[in-house]
Amino acid sequence: MKKLLLATALMALSAGFASADVVRLATEGAYPPFNFIDDKGEVAGFEREFGDEVCKRAALECTWTTNEWDSIIPNLQSGNYDVIIAGMSITDERSKVITFSDNYYPPAASAYLAASADADVKTGIVSAQVGTIQAAYVAESGATLLEFPTPDETVAAVRNGEAAAVFADKDYLRPFATESNGALVFVGEDISIGGGVGLGLRQSDTELKGKLDTAIKAMKADGSLNALIEKYFGPEGLKF
Amino acid sequence: MFAVCATPKAIEGLTWAMCYLTSGKHLDFYWSFVTVLLLLAITAPVAMALGFGGAMAARSQIAPLRWIGKAYTAMVRGVPDIVYFLFFVIALDQGIEYLNHLRVCEDLSQPVFRGLEFHVCAEAKVPPATASPFMFQAYSFGLAVITFAIVFGAFVANVIYGAMQAVPHAQLETAEAYGMSHGQVFRRVLVPQMWTYALPGLTNLWMILIKATPLLFLLSVKDIVYYARELGGTKTQAYDYPHADWRLYYFLGLLVFYLLMTKLSEIVLTRISNRLSKGQATAAGEAMRKAAI
Amino acid sequence: MSCWETFTDYALRSIGIGAKLLPKTDFTICQQFTLIGSGLIWNVYFGALALLFGFFLANALALARIAHNPFIRKPAEWFVFVFRGSPLFIQFFLAYEMLVMLPRTGIEIFGLTLTSSWLTKAWAGALIVLFLNTAAYSAEIFYGALRSIPKGDLEAAEAYGITGFAKFRRIQWPTMLRLAWPSYTNEAIFLFQSTTLVFFSGFPALSQQGDALYYANYFADKTFNPFIPYPIVAFYFVLLTLAVIWLFGRINAHLNRHLPQNIRSRIRLRPQLIR
Numbered sequence: 016m017k018k019l020l021l022a023t024a025l026m027a028l029s030a031g032f033a034s035a036d037v038v039r040l041a042t043e044g045a046y047p048p049f050n051f052i053d054d055k056g057e058v059a060g061f062e063r064e065f066g067d068e069v070c071k072r073a074a075l076e077c078t079w080t081t082n083e084w085d086s087i088i089p090n091l092q093s094g095n096y097d098v099i100i101a102g103m104s105i106t107d108e109r110s111k112v113i114t115f116s117d118n119y120y121p122p123a124a125s126a127y128l129a130a131s132a133d134a135d136v137k138t139g140i141v142s143a144q145v146g147t148i149q150a151a152y153v154a155e156s157g158a159t160l161l162e163f164p165t166p167d168e169t170v171a172a173v174r175n176g177e178a179a180a181v182f183a184d185k186d187y188l189r190p191f192a193t194e195s196n197g198a199l200v201f202v203g204e205d206i207s208i209g210g211g212v213g214l215g216l217r218q219s220d221t222e223l224k225g226k227l228d229t230a231i232k233a234m235k236a237d238g239s240l241n242a243l244i245e246k247y248f249g250p251e252g253l254k255f
Numbered sequence: 256m257f258a259v260c261a262t263p264k265a266i267e268g269l270t271w272a273m274c275y276l277t278s279g280k281h282l283d284f285y286w287s288f289v290t291v292l293l294l295l296a297i298t299a300p301v302a303m304a305l306g307f308g309g310a311m312a313a314r315s316q317i318a319p320l321r322w323i324g325k326a327y328t329a330m331v332r333g334v335p336d337i338v339y340f341l342f343f344v345i346a347l348d349q350g351i352e353y354l355n356h357l358r359v360c361e362d363l364s365q366p367v368f369r370g371l372e373f374h375v376c377a378e379a380k381v382p383p384a385t386a387s388p389f390m391f392q393a394y395s396f397g398l399a400v401i402t403f404a405i406v407f408g409a410f411v412a413n414v415i416y417g418a419m420q421a422v423p424h425a426q427l428e429t430a431e432a433y434g435m436s437h438g439q440v441f442r443r444v445l446v447p448q449m450w451t452y453a454l455p456g457l458t459n460l461w462m463i464l465i466k467a468t469p470l471l472f473l474l475s476v477k478d479i480v481y482y483a484r485e486l487g488g489t490k491t492q493a494y495d496y497p498h499a500d501w502r503l504y505y506f507l508g509l510l511v512f513y514l515l516m517t518k519l520s521e522i523v524l525t526r527i528s529n530r531l532s533k534g535q536a537t538a539a540g541e542a543m544r545k546a547a548i
Numbered sequence: 549m550s551c552w553e554t555f556t557d558y559a560l561r562s563i564g565i566g567a568k569l570l571p572k573t574d575f576t577i578c579q580q581f582t583l584i585g586s587g588l589i590w591n592v593y594f595g596a597l598a599l600l601f602g603f604f605l606a607n608a609l610a611l612a613r614i615a616h617n618p619f620i621r622k623p624a625e626w627f628v629f630v631f632r633g634s635p636l637f638i639q640f641f642l643a644y645e646m647l648v649m650l651p652r653t654g655i656e657i658f659g660l661t662l663t664s665s666w667l668t669k670a671w672a673g674a675l676i677v678l679f680l681n682t683a684a685y686s687a688e689i690f691y692g693a694l695r696s697i698p699k700g701d702l703e704a705a706e707a708y709g710i711t712g713f714a715k716f717r718r719i720q721w722p723t724m725l726r727l728a729w730p731s732y733t734n735e736a737i738f739l740f741q742s743t744t745l746v747f748f749s750g751f752p753a754l755s756q757q758g759d760a761l762y763y764a765n766y767f768a769d770k771t772f773n774p775f776i777p778y779p780i781v782a783f784y785f786v787l788l789t790l791a792v793i794w795l796f797g798r799i800n801a802h803l804n805r806h807l808p809q810n811i812r813s814r815i816r817l818r819p820q821l822i823r
Contacts, residue, residue, distance in 0.1 A: 037384040045485065047493045052485060054263070054495040055279035078384075080391060082475060085765065086345075088772045090475075092372045093345050094352070094380065108573065112371055112772045142752070146769040154569060154756055162753045167488035171500050172752065175648040177668060190491035217372055333786035335741035337748065337761070342774040371773055466635040480637070503645045510634050510642065517633035 037076045038223065039096035040066050044081040046166055046187060048247045049102035049212075052081070061247035062100045065119060068239070072230035085146065085164070088113060091215060097223065098216055102184070104148050104209030114218045116227045118211030119240060121253040125149050128188045129180035129202040130173055136203055139179035142169040148209050149182045173199065186248050263495040275496045284482040288512070291468050291478055294400060298464065301404040306411020313416050328416060331409040339406055340473045344398050348381075355379040392477075399474040407464055414456035419445060421452040451531045451540075458524045465516050469509075483509055551578040562586040562757050570756055570766060577776070580767050584780050587760035588788065590747075593671075594759075595740040598678035602739075605679070606686035610724075613691045624687070631684030636677075636742050640750025643677045644668065670751035677750070682739045689735060693728035694720065726803040733796040737789050744781075760784055 042050040042058055053059035058079045070077035082090055084101070091099055091113060104123075105115045125148075127136045138157050143150040145162040153160045161178050163169045170191050172178040180202055181188065192199050216224050234240040235255050244252045259266060260274035275281070312324025331339075353367060356375035367374055377383070382390045422445055430444040471478035487502030532540045557567040559582055571579050612624035631639070647668045666672050697720060705711075705719040744761040747753050753762055764777035771777075 039384055045488070047491060051493065052280060056283045057279075060493070078388065080388070081477075083472070085769060086475075086774070089345060089371075089768070089774055092772065093349055094373050094375065095348065097384075108770065140754070145753075145765075151572070159755050162756070164749075165484065165488070167484075167500075168752075170489065172648075174500070177648055177752070190493060191489070194491055194497075219369065219372060219374065333737075333789035334782040335744045335761075335785055337744055338764075338778050338781050338785070341764075341768070342778045345774060462632075469635045469637040503642070506638055506641050506645070510638055513634045513638065514630065517629075 037078060038070065038098060039080055040070075040077050040098045040100050041080050041082045041087060041091065041096040042099075043084045043087065043101040045084075046102050047190070048186065049184075050100070061120075061243060062102065064247075065234075065240070065243055066098075066100050068234065068243070069119075069227060069230045072233055073226040075226065084144070088215070091217060094217075097220065098214050098227070100214050102187075102212055103215050105211055105213045106148055106209055109215070112218075113215045114220075114224060115213035115215060116224055117231045117235075118213045119231050119234075120212035120244070121255060122207050122209055122211045123253060124185045124205035124207050125152070125182060126185040126188060126205050127180040127182050127202045128170070128173060128192055128199050130176070130199060132200050132202060134179045134202050136180045136182075140177070142172040142178035142181045143183065144169055147183075149184070152206070152208055153182050170199075186252065189249075189251065271496075275498075278496065280482070280486060283477070284479070284486060287477060287479045287482050290396065290476065291471070294396070294403065294468065294471065294476075295464060297400050298403045298407065299461065301400065302407040302411050302464075305404055305408025306413075306415055309408060309412030310415035310419060313412065314419065324412070327409055328412045331406055336406050336467070337470060337473070340402065340470055343402050343405075344395075344474050347398055347401060349373050351381055352379055355381055395475050399471055399476045402474060403464070403467070407460065407467075410460050410463075411457065414453050414460065415449065417456065418449045418453035422448045451535045454524075454528055454531055458528070461520060461524070462517060465520065466513065479509055479512070551576075551582075554578050555582050558582045559586055560589075562589050562759070562763070564755060564757055572770070575767060575771050580763075580777055580780055583763040583767070584760050584777065585784060587758055587763040588784050590670075590757075590759035591740060591743045591788070594675055594678055594743040594746060595736075597675055598682050598743075599736055599739060601679045602682035602686055605683035606690055607721075609683060609687035610690035610694055613687065614694055627680075628684045628687050631681050632688060636681055636745055637749050639677055639681060640674065640745060643673060644750045647673050668751075669754065670746055674746040674751050678739065678743065678746075681742075682735065685735050685739075686732060689728045689731045690724055692731075693724045696727060697723045722803070729796070729800045729803055733793065733800070736796060737792050740788055740792060741785065 042062060044050055044052045044058055046060075048060050050058060050060040050062045057063075058081065063079070066077060066079075080096055082096070087099055087101060087103075088109070090096065099113070102120075103109070103115075105118060109115070127134070127141070129136065136158060139159065140161050141153045141156075141158040142161040142163060143153050144166045145164055150160060150162055161172060163172065166183060166187060169178075169181045169183060170188070173181045185201075185205060188201070192201060214227055216227075231240070241254045244254055259270055260277070263271070263274055266274060309324050309327045312320050313328055315321045315324060352373075352375045356367060356379040357363070359378045360376040362376065365374065382394050386394075426444055426448060427440055430440045435443065468478065469480045472481040483505035484502060487500070487505035489500045490497045529543070532543055534540060534544075554576070555578075558571075558579065560566050561570070561583060563586075570583070609624045609628060612620045613628070615621045615624075650667065667676075701719060701723060702715070705715050710718060744759060747758040747762040748765075756766075758766075760781050764781045767777040768774040
């Protein structure tokens with residue numbers, strides 16, 4: 016009996032030690048090529064591979080989880096996971112409540128994707144995902160904003176003619192444009208908003224931020240991050 | 256799953272469809288139907304228990320207990336339950352971890368709420384960060400069950416409270432005339448007799464509970480709506496099985512599922528209702544008596 | 549910015565009057581109350597109009613359901629089954645997906661071109677879904693009430709020589725309404741509550757004009773704190789529910805005015821929350 020108790024105590028103790036190094040990563044799982052759920056039902060994409068690599072370099076044991084975009088920040092603060100890795104652009108308003116690591120994707124271009132080259136993106140109806148920096152940008156431009164909860168629906172709205180164009184990260188839209196056989200085209204100039212994509216952390220987790228930043232810097236320095244970007248975003252992907 | 260499916264982009268036609276429909280994500284989708292049925296199977300009895308407790312409290316002689324009961328039953332009256340779902344789970348999760356924090360953490364000097372951040376020590380995390388993904392899913396499923404049970408328990412309490420009031424007074428007085436104590440009247444007469452009055456309301460609630468399950472995805476449970484959206488959305492070449500926007504077909508499938516559930520429930524509940532109405536002093540019981548003659 | 553200025557800027561924001569942009573920084577409780585209250589306009593619009601139109605269709609459906617002719621009865625039964633048997637959430641989604649499939653250029657009928665693009669907007673599309681949905685639920689209530697009209701009342705009417713349509717108009721219909729009213733009140737309350745699903749699942753919000761839950765979502769998203777905006781929505785809905793109960797209670801009193809005090813039917817809440 017005593018042995019059993021001791022064993023349980025030891026196990027509990029070791030579990031306690033191990034838990035200090037387990038980092039839970041949360042993603043949305045609906046934003047290819049950044050992150051998506053592949054056909055096996057696993058998190059996949061650029062951020063999956065990047066996240067695993069960062070964890071390896073920082074000697075952290077990482078597990079993956081998915082969360083709705085809407086509640087991804089409140090759940091981070093509530094401690095349900097430790098890192099947001101969901102193609103989240105670094106913005107001032109987000110920086111007020113969470114802290115960001117160094118960016119691992121350069122300030123990316125956002126672009127308008129439309130069904131015809133002469134689509135009116137200045138005053139027409141433009142769709143965007145609710146709660147994104149692109150939605151805020153469209154609201155401030157002269158265009159009429161049409162908001163959908165998922166990125167997929169914003170593109171569907173252009174296909175079925177509900178919106179003249181969709182405004183989103185160019186990297187997200189590019190596959191739709193290339194695979195549409197000319198039905199969908201980019202319109203107007205690319206617009207750079209946001210401060211690049213970074214990992215979102217609780218402001219109190221300074222130690223974790225340090226470890227992750229070091230790993231990201233190392234990946235930038237040896238070119239492995241650029242190689243990953245090339246792999247997932249093709250030659251058009253922005254490099255460091 | 257099958258050997259031919261190893262190269263999804265090379266196959267087409269029926270083979271493609273077979274591989275597509277048996278991909279890992281589709282298997283998860285099929286499992287999510289089990290999740291929904293499981294949630295219904297667990298939530299219904301828990302909500303019944305909560306509702307029964309709520310109704311008893313609302314009828315209690317002790318004033319504070321009565322107030323709690325009444326407040327609980329009034330809770331859901333005016334407010335759309337989607338509003339509860341949007342913040343209740345985070346609150347529940349924090350509540351559980353806070354209690355655990357007080358129980359297991361050694362260092363209680365640090366404040367738990369720092370601005371918007373919520374901090375408990377690593378040991379107090381439920382489930383612990385080392386737990387398997389299955390444990391995390393089970394935990395959020397558990398939270399969803401509790402949330403559903405609390406909201407629907409309030410409805411059940413309303414129904415049962417009304418049903419207890421509807422039992423004819425003469426029946427209770429007769430029981431007292433036979434010398435039964437308060438508790439005996441409650442156990443032997445009021446509760447058994449109440450069901451026939453409560454059943455229409457409870458039937459209605461069951462139907463509502465079935466139709467509330469699409470909101471499960473709000474409680475971060477990966478339910479059938481989550482997968483229908485995820486699988487149906489346009490798939491580019493980044494995926495193994497690229498296809499156009501098929502959400503409409505997936506949702507039509509869900510529609511059929513819900514209609515079948517409703518039909519099945521109607522058949523079963525009509526049988527129960529007929530059994531309970533037998534020999535009762537209600538219109539339905541009277542109709543059955545006449546039909547038998 | 550004072551609270552009054554906030555009010556003038558945002559009180560009608562949900563219908564496109566007032567400030568063009570939503571607040572972006574330094575969120576105050578006043579802003580949250582004003583904007584979420586502004587969104588409530590949409591909930592009232594959807595609820596009130598769907599109830600109004602749905603009332604007429606529900607009467608027709610209830611009559612069709614007690615008809616002997618199966619060609620009239622069966623379609624009504626199926627309509628009620630489909631709309632009561634499936635979640636409103638999924639109805640919204642399917643309705644939107646089907647409405648966007650209508651041809652952009654309009655539909656030609658007998659040389660007339662009917663435009664269809666307005667149907668995909670929430671104010672029309674969601675209203676149609678809610679209208680059909682509440683009609684199905686109300687039809688079931690009215691159908692039940694029609695079947696529970698005391699036999700004696702109908703026999704008495706016939707004894708006085710009141711038959712056919714006159715019997716329906718003067719005896720059956722008013723009695724049905726009186727018997728159904730408490731349940732119908734509940735249906736009204738829950739219809740108002742289910743209007744929160746409009747912008748949440750089915751229809752996109754245009755120019756950031758949405759209902760109470762849409763703005764609550766906006767604030768929860770911007771302030772990253774769900775514990776303030778959602779309880780505000782809850783507060784507004786309690787007020788709305790009280791208003792509905794009061795209004796329907798007045799009508800109930802009117803319907804029961806001929807009856808002695810002690811046998812008047814009282815309004816009791818029977819839940820029918822999300823569909």
